[in-house]
Amino acid sequence: MKPISILAGAFAALSLSFSAASADTRAIYTISNISVDEEAQNTRQAEAEAFATAKVEGLQRLVRKITLPEDRDGIGNSFYSYATANELASAVDVDNEKRSSTVYRADLSVVFNPVRVRSRLQQLGVPYVDRQSPPSLIVPVSEDSSVLEDWREAWPRADRGALNPYVTGLSFYKATDNWSAVSSEVRASGASDAVFAELSGAEGSYRVRLTRVSGGDSMVVGMTGAVATIEDAMLAATEYLDTVWKRQAIVRSSERTTSSATVRYSNLQTWAKLRAALSSSALVSDFQVDAISRDGALVTFRYAGDDTRLAGELRQRGVILTREPSGWVMESALGG
Structure with a gap:
């Protein structure tokens, strides 16, 4: 090494x-590297068709990105129409553009509006993750x-x-x-x-x-x-x-379990990272600090899913969750 x-x-x-x-959020809702190659009666029409193609392909790729296969099966092809894609798109960024009198070629990136996309998926009852x-x-x-x-x-x-x-x-x-x-x-x-x-x-x-x-x-x-x-x-x-x-x-149920834990750390910088990881977890809600000292804290929270799922999600956030005789204990996976 x-x-x-x-x-x-x-x-x-x-x-x-x-x-x-x-x-x-913008990074999640930007779909890049969409290659287009359109030919029409003039370059302006070719460009318009290329942008339309990119928005539709971008919407398809975005939905695949933030949803699971079993959840998007029921969306239906009509959702991926140009009208919907154009409504949900906010901007198109252009790279490697080449054009002639009848041809338009480029690599495009489509930026979608998070609020509108979330609203449409919620209307369809489709779970998604954009965190x-x-x-x-x-x-x-x-x-x-x-x-x-x-x-x-x-x-x-x-x-x-x-x-x-x-x-x-x-x-x-x-x-x-x-x-x-x-x-x-x-x-x-x-x-x-x-x-x-x-x-x-x-x-x-x-x-x-x-x-x-x-x-x-x-x-x-x-x-x-x-x-x-x-x-x-x-x-x-x-x-x-x-x-x-x-x-x-992805959280599919509104049911939550109330719990508490001891958080161990050796410095306030580590505590800040642990607190941020817990409070930003998609499975954790109503997080609050009940007591705090220089090397530990007592916290309460509610969580969705079972213990195994919570432990796995927190581990990816750098938090090790273990069960001791006194209850749950949380520590940094990076030490400190």
């Missing part, structure tokens, strides 16, 4: 941007050294618009590395945990095994289906992480 000391400066800007990643998980450090690894460099290069430096936003690691790791190996880079990047993305297979049948590492332990997230190319494998891994987050964060 390369010396970790060089990483702090390289990650400084990314760390700042990821500090507010979970609140970046991001805490960011992860993606660690691309592979036992096949011949594909490792291509696998690392397939990942963008960061993706702030994903539901599970991430920054890609700069150092080289092995699939067998543990928390002690990656913790310094996780902290330098502003992430809350590391996700090892282990590529296996060969051209035409690549798979990615995803393992989440934080606070000294690890948990297998799952494995993607087989895809044809390394680029497809990266996209499949990103989508898999987003889907796992959606299944954790």
Whole structure:
């Protein structure tokens, strides 16, 4: 592994941007890299048709992004009409534009209006998630050294618009590395945990095994289906992480359980992070602090789902939830 000391400066800007990643609504509602190629009687008409195509495709991709397959099955094709897409879109950003007298080509990004999209999905009774998980450090690894460099290069430096936003690691790791190996880079990047993305297979049948590492332990997230190319494998891994987050964060019932816990920490900075993680959890409501000292606090809250689901969602936010004889105890997965 390369010396970790060089990483702090390289990650400084990314760390700042990821500090507010979970609140970046515009990033979630922006669908980028929509390639259009339209031909019409004149360039103005071709451009209008290209924008219309992009808005419809963008709406389809946005709905896939923030909902689960079983929930969007009942939406119906009429929802993806140009009239609906145009109503819900706020802006179109243009890149790599090329035009002639009859042809318009470009890469477009469509920004959708969060309030209008939420309203339409609520009217249809479709559950959705537009709140991001805490960011992860993606660690691309592979036992096949011949594909490792291509696998690392397939990942963008960061993706702030994903539901599970991430920054890609700069150092080289092995699939067998543990928390002690990656913790310094996780902290330098502003992430809350590391996700090892282990590529296996060969051209035409690549798979990615995803393992989440934080606070000294690890948990297998799952494995993607087989895809044809390394680029497809990266996209499949990103989508898999987003889907796992959606299944954790979507709340289908109004039933809530009231509970309390002891929060342990060694400094006020860690307490601030723990409090922010708890109060911003999609499963937690009515969070309040009942007592506080320099190394601990007593909190009460209500939560949706069962204990296992709550523990999993909080762990992704960097909080370890354990049951002791005295009750629930919460600590930072990063220490402190």
